[in-house]
Amino acid sequence: MAAALSAAEMGAEVILADRSLIGRSGATIMAQMTVAVALGSETPDHWEHHLADTLTAGRGLCDANLAALVCEQGPAAIQQLDEWRVGWARKADGGIRQTQAPGHDRPRCVYVDFLATGPAVAKTLRGRVLRQKLVTRIGDLYLTDLALVDGAVAGAIGFSVADGQPVSIAAKTVILATGGLTRLYRRNSASANMGGDGHALALRAGAELMDMEFVQFFPIGHLAPRLVGMDPIMWDPFRYKLGGRLLNSEMREFMNDYGNEEGGRYVVTRDKATHAILKEVEAGRGSPAGGAFLSFQHIPGDKLREAFGPVIDRLAANGIDLSKMPVEVAPIAHYHMGGVKTDTTMETRVPNLYAAGELVAGANGANRLSGNAITEALVFGRIAGEAAAMRANTIAHHSWKNALATEQLEIASASTPRPDLNLAGVIAELQAVMADFVGPFRTREGLEHALASLADMKSAIGTIAPETKGPYNLERIDWFDLRSMLLVAETITRAALLRTESRGAHQRNDFPGLDDNWALHQTVALHQNELVFGRAPVVGSRVSEVA
CATH class of the missing domain: 3.90.700.10 (Succinate dehydrogenase/fumarate reductase flavoprotein, catalytic domain)
Structure with missing residues (x-):
C-alpha cells in the first residue's frame, strides 16, 4: 500500500493486486507490537544511533546503505502516519510515546496501545488507498509468473481465485511487495499467504536472491x-x-x-x-x-x-x-532477513522489476532489530513506488507481447487430474521438514535430509496443477503454493548448508561461532532451472559520530 500510494502521488496509474483481501493480508495486519524510529520524543536521539543498533544486530552482514535508508527516512514515514491519524500512543504532554525494545540503546519504538499497532497502520493506509483514484484494487488474484520482453519485466500472469480463469496484466514496471516466507515453517506468525510467492516470482524472472539462510525465530x-x-x-x-x-x-x-x-x-x-x-x-x-x-x-x-x-x-x-x-x-518462525537483491532505488537486476518491504534483502543482515519491520515496509514502499513511477514515465508504450507470455499462461491455465495426492498434506510435510531440519539450529546431516525430502515432494506434485473444478479451488491454490514454497525452501536449505559458521539467525551445531571468512552475502539465481549460488561483499558502515 505504501508503494501504491507513492507511485500514484507521482501520477502513475497503479494496479494493486493481492491474492487475498487488499490491506487485510500479509504481515502488517498481524503486527501488534512496535515500530522503531528515531523521533527522540522520550530522550534525545538521532537516526545514526538507530543505524548503529541496526548494524550491531545484523552481525556484520547489513547492507549499510539500505539500513541507513530505513533509519534516516523512518521518522518522516511515522510522522506522515501521525498526520493521517493512525493513533500513536501519547504522553501526557501530547508527544508520541516511545518504549525501549531489545537491541536498542534507548526508548525508540512507537506503538498503538493494546496490541493494535499493525492493524492501525494497515487500516490507515487502506483508507488512503481507497481514496486514491489512480489506484485500482484487485483482490483474489493469484499471480504465478512475471512476463518478460527482451529481458525486462512487462507485466504479470496469473488466475482469478474466484473462477480459475487465466489473467494477464500489462505493466511498464512491477513492484513485488509480497512479504516474507515464514509459512514454510510448522509454527509461524505469518498470514497464510506468506509462503515466498515474491521470492519465487523474482527467481523465475531472473532476479537474484540474497541471504536466504537467515530466518528469524521470534523467541x-x-x-x-x-x-x-x-x-x-x-x-x-x-x-x-x-x-x-x-x-x-x-x-x-x-x-x-x-x-x-x-x-x-x-x-x-x-x-x-x-x-x-x-x-x-x-x-x-x-x-x-x-x-x-x-x-x-x-x-x-x-x-x-x-x-x-x-x-x-x-x-x-x-x-x-x-x-x-x-x-x-x-x-x-517470524521474519526473514533475506530476499530479493536490489539497489537503493529498490530495483532488481531485472529491468523494470522492483521490490519492497520484507521481500528486500540486506537491510537487516543476519538478524533484524526489533521494531524495524514496519519502518522498512513504509520506507522501501515509498522509495520503490517513486522509482517505479519515474521509470514508467520514461517508457512511451507497453512492451507487452502476448506471444512471449504463452508459456506462463499455459502454466496458469493448464490442469491434470490428480485424485491420489493430498496437497494440503504435502504442505504440512514441507513445514515439518523445514521446522525439524532447517530451523533455528542446523547440521549438515539434517540439511541434507531436508534437501532429499524436498526433492521427493517436488517430484510428487509434478509440473502441472490439478484439474480446476469451480471457484476458489483450494487444491489448485495449494499446488501453486507448493510450486513456490518448494523452490524457496530449497534456496534456504542450500544456502544454510553452504554457510559453515553460526551467525545471527543461522546457527550450525556442527560449526559454532563466527568465521570472519563468512563476512559476506550469499546470492542465488536460477539458470536453466537450476539454483546457482554466488557471493557478494558487504557494503560498509554509514555510521558517523553523532553528538
Missing part, C-alpha cells in the same frame, strides 16, 4: 495454554515493558547463563534469546510443552491492568490469569 511465541483469537507473538512488548521473567523448569531465570546481561530488563536480541531457550530445552530444563515459562506474577495486578488494558479480559476468556500463573513460550 517467545505463545506455546501453552491454548490461546484463541490472539497473536502468538503478543508477549514481546509486555515483557520489555514490565520485565517479564523467562524461567526454566526449575523456575529459575536462565538468560544470563548464556552470556546475556538482562539485569531485570528485556534487552537481549532475538537470535540470542532463541538460542538460550532452545538450549534449556535441549538440556532437559524446558517447560512441559517444550519451551520456557514467561511469568508476570511478580507484577502487581493494577500494573498488569494498566499495561495490558482490555487484553487482560481477552486472556481471562482463554483461562489465563497472569497474576497467578506463567505461560509457556517458545521460538516461532
Whole structure:
C-alpha cells in the first residue's frame, strides 16, 4: 500500500493486486507490537544511533546503505502516519510515546496501545488507498509468473481465485511487495499467504536472491495454554515493558547463563534469546510443552491492568490469569532477513522489476532489530513506488507481447487430474521438514535430509496443477503454493548448508561461532532451472559520530 500510494502521488496509474483481501493480508495486519524510529520524543536521539543498533544486530552482514535508508527516512514515514491519524500512543504532554525494545540503546519504538499497532497502520493506509483514484484494487488474484520482453519485466500472469480463469496484466514496471516466507515453517506468525510467492516470482524472472539462510525465530511465541483469537507473538512488548521473567523448569531465570546481561530488563536480541531457550530445552530444563515459562506474577495486578488494558479480559476468556500463573513460550518462525537483491532505488537486476518491504534483502543482515519491520515496509514502499513511477514515465508504450507470455499462461491455465495426492498434506510435510531440519539450529546431516525430502515432494506434485473444478479451488491454490514454497525452501536449505559458521539467525551445531571468512552475502539465481549460488561483499558502515 505504501508503494501504491507513492507511485500514484507521482501520477502513475497503479494496479494493486493481492491474492487475498487488499490491506487485510500479509504481515502488517498481524503486527501488534512496535515500530522503531528515531523521533527522540522520550530522550534525545538521532537516526545514526538507530543505524548503529541496526548494524550491531545484523552481525556484520547489513547492507549499510539500505539500513541507513530505513533509519534516516523512518521518522518522516511515522510522522506522515501521525498526520493521517493512525493513533500513536501519547504522553501526557501530547508527544508520541516511545518504549525501549531489545537491541536498542534507548526508548525508540512507537506503538498503538493494546496490541493494535499493525492493524492501525494497515487500516490507515487502506483508507488512503481507497481514496486514491489512480489506484485500482484487485483482490483474489493469484499471480504465478512475471512476463518478460527482451529481458525486462512487462507485466504479470496469473488466475482469478474466484473462477480459475487465466489473467494477464500489462505493466511498464512491477513492484513485488509480497512479504516474507515464514509459512514454510510448522509454527509461524505469518498470514497464510506468506509462503515466498515474491521470492519465487523474482527467481523465475531472473532476479537474484540474497541471504536466504537467515530466518528469524521470534523467541517467545505463545506455546501453552491454548490461546484463541490472539497473536502468538503478543508477549514481546509486555515483557520489555514490565520485565517479564523467562524461567526454566526449575523456575529459575536462565538468560544470563548464556552470556546475556538482562539485569531485570528485556534487552537481549532475538537470535540470542532463541538460542538460550532452545538450549534449556535441549538440556532437559524446558517447560512441559517444550519451551520456557514467561511469568508476570511478580507484577502487581493494577500494573498488569494498566499495561495490558482490555487484553487482560481477552486472556481471562482463554483461562489465563497472569497474576497467578506463567505461560509457556517458545521460538516461532517470524521474519526473514533475506530476499530479493536490489539497489537503493529498490530495483532488481531485472529491468523494470522492483521490490519492497520484507521481500528486500540486506537491510537487516543476519538478524533484524526489533521494531524495524514496519519502518522498512513504509520506507522501501515509498522509495520503490517513486522509482517505479519515474521509470514508467520514461517508457512511451507497453512492451507487452502476448506471444512471449504463452508459456506462463499455459502454466496458469493448464490442469491434470490428480485424485491420489493430498496437497494440503504435502504442505504440512514441507513445514515439518523445514521446522525439524532447517530451523533455528542446523547440521549438515539434517540439511541434507531436508534437501532429499524436498526433492521427493517436488517430484510428487509434478509440473502441472490439478484439474480446476469451480471457484476458489483450494487444491489448485495449494499446488501453486507448493510450486513456490518448494523452490524457496530449497534456496534456504542450500544456502544454510553452504554457510559453515553460526551467525545471527543461522546457527550450525556442527560449526559454532563466527568465521570472519563468512563476512559476506550469499546470492542465488536460477539458470536453466537450476539454483546457482554466488557471493557478494558487504557494503560498509554509514555510521558517523553523532553528538
